[in-house]
Amino acid sequence: MRRRSDTCEMKGDIRIHGASSTIFMSTSYSTNSSWTIKPYARKGDESAMQNITSFTIKTSQERAETMPECTKTHNVPAVVFSVGGYSGNHFHSFSDTIIPLYATTRRFNRQVRFLVANKNPRWINKFKELLDKLSKYEIIDIDQENEVHCFPSMIIGLEKDDYKELNTRSMKDFTKFLRNSYSLDRPTAIKLANGSIKTRPRLLIVSRKRTRIFTNVKEVVTAAEETGFEVIVTEMNANLNKTSRLVNSCDVMMGVHGAGLANLVFLPENGVFVQVVPLGEMGWMAKTFYGEPAKGMGLKYLEYKISGSESSLIDQYPLNHSVFKDPYSIQKKGWEAYRSVYMDKQDVTLDVVRFKETLVKALQLLCL
Structure with a gap:
């Protein structure tokens, strides 16, 4: 290997x-x-x-x-x-x-x-x-x-397998180690009875301040509450004692692809992780950085890929621009060129009607 x-x-x-x-x-x-x-x-x-x-x-x-x-x-x-x-x-x-x-x-x-x-x-x-x-x-x-x-x-030196991120032989053992290290109370997420919500599961929306911001977060919160969630919106704190306790207290965590989502390691087992994937053909990164690791931690994984109309890039480039038509041509210019467009200039306005379908799936996964 x-x-x-x-x-x-x-x-x-x-x-x-x-x-x-x-x-x-x-x-x-x-x-x-x-x-x-x-x-x-x-x-x-x-x-x-x-x-x-x-x-x-x-x-x-x-x-x-x-x-x-x-x-x-x-x-x-x-x-x-x-x-x-x-x-x-x-x-x-x-x-x-x-x-x-x-x-x-x-x-x-x-x-x-x-x-x-x-x-x-x-x-x-x-x-x-x-x-x-x-x-x-x-x-x-x-x-x-x-x-x-x-x-x-x-x-x-420390060994790390190629093509794998947030990974070790047993990620469940690692997340258990984290819960012990930070004295976290919840080893598993809430288990909902089919068709009945007596206790609202907690949804954590990871917000960002500079790039890849949810521009309509209030509407997203309303949609989530209507679906049946108690909602918390916060930017990830550098203090891991506080962050670990907050994430562990939640059953579902969602956010736009970025470094702050690494805090999913603190979610209780059987929780649900929802990754919002921006434009830019980020499928490989989304799967490798968070999708596969989430499954290895014993989490349920959902992915929501935004459409062009949900990206702020639509206000910066014409629809026939290669930014929309051919993201791979931007990738070929190098990482800096790619990051400057898709990572640094892009915010997200979720279509709450379409996204509500993902929220319903997250709720259903807590019943399994």
């Missing part, structure tokens, strides 16, 4: 000098060797990888003679990974770092030390509860370390 990252697992006499980004390992092989590795799970993405610390791994047959002297010795394994790249994006934080880190280190039962490259204090603080559940030790900012740290074993 192809991977989106280079990884290396070593056991023995392993020493790391962070300031020089060098890892030393003694070996019984007759020849010395060295290679470099960037510990971030988007290999091949030049934009993401350009500022990731590159570590040089040197193996040597001669032990202490050619290896720097240990100044700090640890008796637990080490995991070296980067929080650079796209870590400022909520979706990528989960998909490229948190989930791979969970998959890599859960087996150590917190007896592991994290060595973080490209350390971002805000990122570390945001995910502190999760990091503390995976390691009982203080994180080492390895880029700044002039000490020589010695370990009995080390994993460099």
